[in-house]
Structure formats: C-alpha cells, structure tokens
Amino acid sequence: MDFTMHFKTITKLGVVALGSAMLLAACGNSSSQTSRTNTLNWMSNTSVTTLDPSKAVDVTSDQVLYNSMRGLVTPDKGNKVNLAMAKNYKITNGGKTYTFNLRHSKWSNGKEVTAKDFEYGIKRSADPKTASQMGYYMNNIMNYSSIKNQTMPASMLGVKATGKYQLQIQLIKPQADFLNVLALPVFYPQLKSAVDQYGSSYGTTSDKMVYNGPFKVTNWTGSNDAWTLAKNNDYYANSNVKLKAINYSVIKDPQTALDEYQSGKLDQTLVAGKQQYNNYKNNPDLVNRKEFMIQYLSINQNRVPALKNKNLRRALSMAIDRKSMTEDILGDGSFAARGLVPDTLAYKKGKDFNDYASVKDATSTDLTQAKKLWNQGMKEVGKKSLSISIMNNNDQTNRSLTEFLQTELEKLPGLKVNAEILPNNVASGRSLKSDYDLSVSGWSPSVSDPISPLQTKVSNSPINTSKWGNSMYDMYIDRSNNQDATNPSKRFDDLVNAQKIILNDQGIIPLYQKAQPELIKENVKGIKYLGNGPVWDFANAYIKK
Template sequence: MKKSRILSIVLTTALLGLVLTACGKSQSSNKKHLNWTTNASISSLDPSKAVDTNTQQAVYNAFSGLVSPDGSNKVRLATAKSYHVSKDGKTYTFELKHTKWSNGQELTAKDFEYGIKRSADPKTASQEAYYMANIENYNAISKSQLSPDKLGVKATGKYTLQIKLIKPQPYFLNLLVLPVFYPQSESVVKKYGKSYGTSSSKMLYNGAFKITNWTGTNDSWTLTKNKEYYNADKTKLDSIKYTVIKDPQTALNEYQNGKLDQTTLVGKQQYNSYKNSKDFHLRKIYSVRYLSLSNKNEPAFRNVNIRKALSLIIDRKELLNDVLGNGSTQARGIVPDTLASRNGKDFNDYASVSDAVNGNVEQAKKLWKKGLSEIGKKNLTISINSNNGEDAKPIVEFIQNQFSKLPGLKVNLTLLPNTVATARFLSGQYQVAVTGWSPSISDPISPLNIRYSTNAMNTAKWSNSEYDKLIDKSNDDDALNPAKRWNDLVDAQKVLLNDQGLIPLFQPAQAELIKSDIHNVRFYGNGPIWDFSETYVK
C-alpha cells in the first residue's frame, strides 16, 4: 500500500512538477507572499476524505502528521519527536512534541488516536482507510463487526501514541505521511458535523499553514502562516494564494505579467517554447495515467478480448508525440517507471507485458470481432468520462478517435468539472474513465493494490483470484522476504496486464516555471508534491 494519492488522483491529467527558474525578471513585490496556480479545485479539507492530488496538496501543507516525506522512500520526524519499534516489528510507540492547534489549543496523542480511528470508521467513508489494513482489528472494523474504538491505536500518555499491527510491515512508517493518519480535533468534528471540512473556516490545523478563504465552492484559497505551528520560526512565507486557472495559456500570460510566481507548462507549444531554456526543468512524475473499464456498468467489458482490443487499438506513440508532446513517456504497467528497482533493474523491466501496453491495429480488430461474437453483439456504444480541463480534453478526444477505429463501436464523451468527475469515479458511476494513480511511497504495492478485488479504489470491479492471491502472499507469507515479495508483485502486474484489468496510457512528465528568487520549495515525485514549510524569497 502506498500513499495514494490516487493518483493522485484522479482525473487530473496535469501533474505538478518543478522548475526552479522563470522567464524574465521576477516582479514579486511582496517577499512574504506567493501567487500559485493549479488546474483544479480542492474537494474537501477533511483529512479522512482527502483523495485527489490538489486536495492532498492543500491538506499536507496545513497539517503535520507523525512523520513527513523526505524524498524517495524516506521519512523524517514531524509532530513525533521520536519513535520505537518492538522487536517483533508489530508495535510502534511515538513520543510527540508539545504542539498546538491553530487556535492555540494543546494538541495531544488523543487527537491522533481520534483522527486515525475516525478515518477507520466505515461511517466516515474514507477512500484511503484501507491503508490501515495491517493495524490491529481494522479488518473487522471495516466490516462493521467491531467498533472503531477497538482499532489498535491508543494514546497511552498525554504525548505518547501506540499503534499495534497484526504483522510486521516494512513500509509502515511511510504510510503515516497520509492524511488518514493525521490528528483531528474531536470537538471540532462534532461541532460542525456533516459540514466539517466543507470550508476552510470549519477546520483546525496544526501544520505550517492554515487554509483560508475557501468556501467549498470557489476556485481560490490561501495558505496562511500558522503562528502556532511548532516550527513556525522556519516558515518564512506569510501566505501562498492558490488560484485555479484551467487555461494554460492564460496561466502563462499571468506568470509573464508578474501576477503569478509559478505556472505549469502544458502541451507541446509551451513545452517546445521553453525546453531549451537554461531555466527549464522537466520532472518525471511517479504516476501512471490509464483507462479504467467498468465491469459493473458495461457487461461487454467483462470479456477479455473486448478489453484487449480497446488497448491494442491505441497508438501510444501518437499520443505521446502528437497529442502530449511534453516529455511524458509510455506507461509499461500500473507501476510507474523508476518507482522501484531490484538488482539494478526497474520493476517494469521484470513485470511489463508488451501486448498490454502497445498498439496493434490488426490484432485489435481481430480480437474486437471475436469479443463481439462471444457476447452476441454486432455493435457497442460506450461513454468516456473525464474532467473538462483544457489539458484533459485533447487526451480524451484522442482516445475517442482511436476507439472509433473499431468496427461497430460508437464512443460518447462526458466532460465534467474535476470535483464531479472525481466523485463519479470514486462512486463507480462511469463506463470508461480517464484516470490515474500517484503512489505515495516507493513500493509497487500501492498502484497494484488498487486493483485488488475488495479495494475501495477498484471502482471498475475487475476481479482476478490469482491476482488477489499474489497480493495477499506479498503482504503475508513473503512480507519479510524481499526477494520472494518482489517476485509476487512482479507476477501480480503480469496477471493484471495479461488480463487487461486496465489500459495503461502514459507516465506524465511536467515542466513548471517558478520565479528564480523563490528558494527551498521541496518537491516530491509522489506524495504531496509541494512542501512550502521552509520556502523563502530572496
């Protein structure tokens, strides 16, 4: 399991990357304030429900967990000042720093206990609670067989938190960077009830920033310095204003005019205009964009030949070169390249299946004809869901065009606001969804886990018993045997690809411009992406 960040997820096709310089002279007049842009709004400030990338970006900067990401598969201490792991690897004990909430109220181990148990409660409906699967009693709680109070998380002292696992989990610390493990104030949650997290004023924060000026419906919000943050002396910025700008050219113009301190470069034209500049930086994002085919909502997708035909008809090279043209690379599976390696070889060097990630029009049409015959149909009409961002539209239109090459297939497009598209994906209300997954820790289990039959993120309802057995084996019998566990995960991706349980498209790369006088913005290829806690302007 890994930090989701679902892809972070979802349905947003422009990924965040880092460019350390700018075009032209910085016009920032306020050295304590930055103007940032993104292509989609946030959906909720409730840590238990933070799923998509933009939401987790905001929540990460407004909360401090026990630990924080520190690049690759490393973590650093955050609200925890120390921790101890028992000899059997099943009990973690954290000693907390003496910190406060943004309203000055003392933050204790009880806040962590409450927040984690609230995320585990099925009534909360957290999409990422499954990351707690290895915590004592979680599985029974998730099935409503036990009260969330029975979860193996307990404040054993005012500043001491104990977490008990059912078995050793080598990457457990990395999971603790996820919002579902953040502290929450019980009194605030109960005060606001169902409206908790629906606006920035109905929250408490313990991170470097507070979120302000977000009503729950507007396309702008501000990260405002939290003076009660335990490390506030290192937080140099007073605020970062986020503005949603869906048109990349508008965002670039605002950047060039000095109204923005950062902008993402989108598309071939912008990419080519800046790719030779000494200020240009390109980041490979630890994410894979793919098509999710709903076996639940479209019975035809239960046929493996139909699924394979839809994958084979797609010309990935044309998608990469003519549609994207931004340095993105072909996906070789659901696990991103460079995420994990063994013996000097990338995971996908072991686990990719060529026929599942490349195009072949002739073979696609043969399998399509065979599949239609097997399901007793001569034609089929399907709908593709995606967000309506300017960066997403060319991709989904390209897929529509590619699918239409299959005889008897009619393809409709449903373009929706990001929050609506995300909600529909999470609730399984689609036939084909353009989506993706951004792992939160550098381990293949995170992207692979989203196709486990009972995983909440498996909204397509694809199921394969052999696949489930391999995932189970990697988590159980082979959990402490790195070589065997690696082979389990390699075999699992091969099963997924051979059965075309999803259609991999591409691994995004992202260029971004940032004014050259802005320093120390931490960037993560996966996870929360940007960390502004020690950013400064000089």
C-alpha cells in the first residue's frame, strides 16, 4: 500500500493505486499522426469533483482549474515559479509584505480581472463558512489564525487591493516558499458577482463558473465523466495558446484506454503495470515522468522498541535489493529513492537537492554488511529473534511489493516478517493511529519545496505517525522556517542538513520514487509536465503538422 499523504490533504492519508500488471498483445504502431486540427483527446482515470478553487482538493480538479484559471504565479519545474497574473512584485518589511502589480486581463464573461477579485477569492477561501480544506496554506497570513478560530471576520485577513491592479499580502513572519504556495487554487481570483449569482451551485458545473486562464471548461454537468478545455479568447496571453480544445474522458480500465490510444481515439494514455511498460519501453511514444512521490518504510520505534537500535534499522535498509525491487517487482520505470525529498523537486546551482543531501549507506544494498549490523544490533538489545509486520494495501502491485520486502528482510538471521495486506481504508486508519510496526508510506507534495516532505518528520508533527524525533533535525527545520527564511542559500543548506540527519539515523528506509510512464503521440509538442499538483500545463501546447 502507498500510505500516500498529499500535502493538500494534511488531515488524512490517501492512497495512490498503482495499475495492475496486464498481459497484452504485442505493441502495434501507436505513433500515428493525429488528423485532428489543434484538438487533443486526453484521458484521466478519475473525475472532476469541483471547479470551485476554494474547495478543490484532488489532482484532477486541480488539473482542470490550473488550465482554466490563472493565479498570481504558476509553478515551474523544480522549486521555481513563473509570473502569471502578476506582471511583477516586490517583497518588503523584512520579507513580510508582498506587493503584486497585475496584468490587465478579462474573465471569460468579458469583465475585468482586478485586484479586488484576488482579495475576494483569497478571503473567501479563508472564511470558515466556505469550508475549504486548503485554508491551512494561509496560516502565515496576518489574522488567519483568528479567522480560522472564528474570533475575527474573514474581511480582516491580511490581503488587500491597494489599487485596481495592485494587491498586497501581509504575513506574520517571512515564509521562504510563499511564492510556491501562491500557485495553489485557494489563492486564485474569484468574481464575487458570479459567486453571488450561482450561490451553492457555484463551480458545480462548467457553466456555473467564470474563467481567466488559457482555457475555459465546457460540457461538464457535475456528474459526467467527460469535459472539454476550450480556448479562452479573453485570456491575457491568448495569442500564445495554439490548441483549440482538449477533450477529456475518464477511462478507469488501462486496457480500454490503451485500445483507444492504439486506434487513434486518444492522443495520450497512462501505461499501467510491469507488462504494459515492458511492451512499450522502446516505443518512441513512451514518456516516463518522475513524480514527486517517494515511497519509504516508516519505522514505528515505539511499537517495536528493539528498532530504536540504529544498527537494526540500518540492517533492515541494507537488506533490501532496490534494483530487483524497481526492475523486477515494480517494473514501471520507478527508481530507487535517494532520500525523503524527491529528485527534480529542487535545485541549487544546477544540482539536484539530493546531489547535496543523499546518504549512500541509507539507500544502498549490502546483505553481508546488513547481517553484520543485524547481529551487532541484536546483541545490543539482548535478543536472538524478532518478529515484525509490514502493513500495506491490497492492490496487486503493492501486494507483490510487500511480499518482496518480506522475503528480503527475512534474510536477516532470527527475523520473522509478517505481511499485513489490508483494505486501503483499514490500513489508512491504522496508520493515522500509529498502529503498525513498519508501513509502506509516502508523501506527494503540492508545493515544490523540500520543506513539504521534510516538515512531516518534525517531532511534534501530527503527520509523523512513526514518532521518530531528533532535536537537531527539528532545529534545522525551524531555522529554515524562521531565521534563514529570507536567505535562500542558508535555508537550502538547512534542509540539506535535515535530510542528512534523518538518513544517517535511518529514521526512514527510502524505497523508490514513483514514475508515471505514459504514451503521448509524437506530434504533440510544447506540453509542460509538473511533478505534482496539476501535472499538465497545456498553455503552450501544439500539434506539429
């Protein structure tokens, strides 16, 4: 099971179901040119739940909103952002005041997009009456805490239109990743007259919404499994938008989606499971994306006191053959993780975060050394045998992964490993209660900053279900959030040091970083892929003739 915690759903654990391996016929010619003019047919394996920016919490809704709306900034690759509705900005008051000057733009109904729309939209998201699950991203905005506790009205939030095209946001302290946070839908502008007009129906269908992004949504009734992103001629950069439309359809069965791709009805499809991946790994249409999803073994030291011994934890990690795990068990392009922070999430001077922050011994395989460490650790805890369980969910891929881990770890002398393969809701509930020995866990950040996964392991974090703790780790995370928040270089080093601490202590056992292989027609160009959140940006996509 992936006990996959999305940063946007901080109060609960979600699960990412990996596609089952399927026996397929030999590949056909899947790279034929589409005959459609400036129109793409795309698939999704889940439906849209809402178009209300204040209430969107799932990836598919974010995907649609990201392409039909524009906030102050948009996410870029790594931990960067690009200016969007903001044409420029300045940071003053010791990093606590952000002032944005806006582009002149229009809503899809022809009305101007103004700073008041941003002020209204953000305050609406902050208002407890709206019941946004994403409001906690505003924790550092002035007065949000009081608004959340309903001791102050949402109108007092530290967000204000200081001119028709100027917006100011006041923070209670500097926040290094604040620009990244502003890319999320809860910070999108919203047109008050549209919210008032549609009332409780706002955002529940595509025609009860207005848009300011590259596309507008059409043909979504609120319950159907199809919708269209149609070019929005009122978008401020509409001359750069080449596609006329992207037609989405929800296809949950991987074989059905593959059949439609091969027949030319789809321009893209997900590749699910080892067999599909092997069939298509040499196909020129295959694109293998690195997701910002790290899977690791969470070690509940309180549940198994013997695992408070560092040598035993190190032995568990070194006993796992990650090459066999990624190639033979997963077989979908996923690769061994180098830490808690995903590769490609953040960079410094052109080098990946993990080029600075990886610890080889924490992610390497050496069964001979693992047995030595295990014997040493067992002597230190005064045991000759030990029994532990690994908890995971019951989809086919995760079942195979758990059984593999069980076999690998039982190579350690005197260790008995039980596989607890449970329904997702049962396993998620137990994980939240720290009711496990080991669990296959993960984190998928919505914000492209190393602080997102690293913050989950702070001693007092409610998400730290293993209860691992280290005072130096906490100090570096605190320093990155406070005294070094306005010094990007020092802050980066703080986060590097934090990851090195948890890896050197083997506070987790990194397993793999998830990849998502997809088939995309070769003549589809200019799409920007993002490792988290909305995933696809179609603003500059086109079909090569």
